[in-house]
Amino acid sequence: MHASYGCRHAGACCSSGWAIALEREKVDAIQLLRADRGWLLPAPGAPTEVAGVIAYGRGGRCVFHRDGCEIQRASGHDALPSACQHFPREVLIDPRGIFVTLSHYCPTAADLLFEHHGPVEIVAGPPAVPGGTPEGLNAVDVLPPLLTGSMLMDHEGYAAWEAHMVQTLTTRDTRSPEEALAILDGQVKSLQRWRPGKSPLADAVRNLRDDCADTAIPEPFVSVTFFPVVKRLLAAHAFASWMAYQGNGLPSVVRKLHLTLATLRMEVAGLRDRACGPLTASALKDAIRQTDLQLVHLADRDHLARRLSGWV
Ligand code: SF4
Incomplete structure (x- = not known):
């Protein structure tokens, strides 16, 4: 997309x-x-x-x-x-390669969320930063993301989880963003029970079931028409996530997705306070742009990572 x-x-x-x-x-x-x-x-x-x-x-x-x-x-x-x-590229560099997602504060990047049709996949892209040298979070010489507080993932396992998040967030158009996140919550807990020795972590990721966590799922705040758009936004935050390295790994990445959805919910509520009637695509685009302005460009991302990891 x-x-x-x-x-x-x-x-x-x-x-x-x-x-x-x-x-x-x-x-x-x-x-x-x-x-x-x-x-x-x-x-x-x-x-x-x-x-x-x-x-x-x-x-x-x-x-x-x-x-x-x-x-x-x-x-x-x-x-x-x-x-x-x-701009608007967000770059993560780790031993697997160079990964690029986009900030949807850029109106063109936000439009791509609405314009996309068909499946969303992680693909080899064009040059990461045309005409320039990619810079971003450089995690080449650091340990891989944490699975639990005391166990690291391997990069193959993390790549499988990244692809799994993108797939869970972008299939089943009628599944709400809230339900998709509840599924990922449950799957994080399930994956954290994996132990080395029997089969690779990547296989455990591929064998995860699509069951929902047994927690109450919040009511969606957008109509089903916009579920795919909001879930594509979440998928863009799940991929190339700095939080995997800045926070405490897997749980922090998924908490960041919850924060993204909560921020968007507040932005949409603010728009609704100012305008009557159903949410339009143009208003949702504005809310998405403001969400990424706050989370990608204005937030202190180190502090955010510490908060999402329960360190402060
Ligand atoms: S691309 Fe950069 S240098 Fe060119 S007008 Fe925009 S902000 Fe200024």
């Missing part, structure tokens, strides 16, 4: 008032577009490879955003600051 992503110049990332760090080696090419140096502001305390941050004007709009990005138009994607090359 994300593999076809390409910037449609919606401009959300260029008008959010974010400090866009610029790497030193890109300054000269961009300077050719400007007579003065007012477009580059100092960034005290930034890493040495950063020359400064790009200025923004009224409404938090980047000074290069004029009917699209001037830099990209003049010099191509390679000339963009690394932050702009990455």
Whole structure:
């Protein structure tokens, strides 16, 4: 559902008032577009490879955003600051490879959740960050995700669980997002009873049953028409999840999915307070964008991981 992503110049990332760090080696090419140096502001305390941050004007709009990005138009994607090359990509790098999911704060990425038809699978994608070097959570030299508080998974087992989450969240269109998460809750508990010696963890994942946990399942807050859209959002958060490494592994990943759904529920409730009538696709898209703005871009993700792991 994300593999076809390409910037449609919606401009959300260029008008959010974010400090866009610029790497030193890109300054000269961009300077050719400007007579003065007012477009580059100092960034005290930034890493040495950063020359400064790009200025923004009224409404938090980047000074290069004029009917699209001037830099990209003049010099191509390679000339963009690394932050702009990455957005809306969320990158996880671990010994298995480089994994990319998208932030749906980007309106184009959010549209893909609505436009997709057919199954959702983990696929080999295009270059992770076109024109740039993928950066994100680098978990290459750390231990694999935890299965329980005292047992690690192997990477093959975690890959099977990642694929399993995506499948559980995106099959059965009439299954509510709440029910899908309840199933994953039960399956985490079941998987945590696995012990080494008999069969690989990946096999145990593949043999999980689709039973629901014996807890009460909350009422859905969107109509069945939007179940697939909301579950695709959850699947995008399940894949390439930093929480697998930042938190306490499997339980933290699923708790983060609950947090995503709860945040979306609050955003939808806020919209309903302001407008009467049934939830529209456009309103749901706005709620999804605000959800990812908070969880992907504004939240202190280390702190979030500690909270979701019960460490603070
Ligand atoms: S440099 Fe270009 S892509 Fe980056 S924020 Fe500015 S206008 Fe947008």
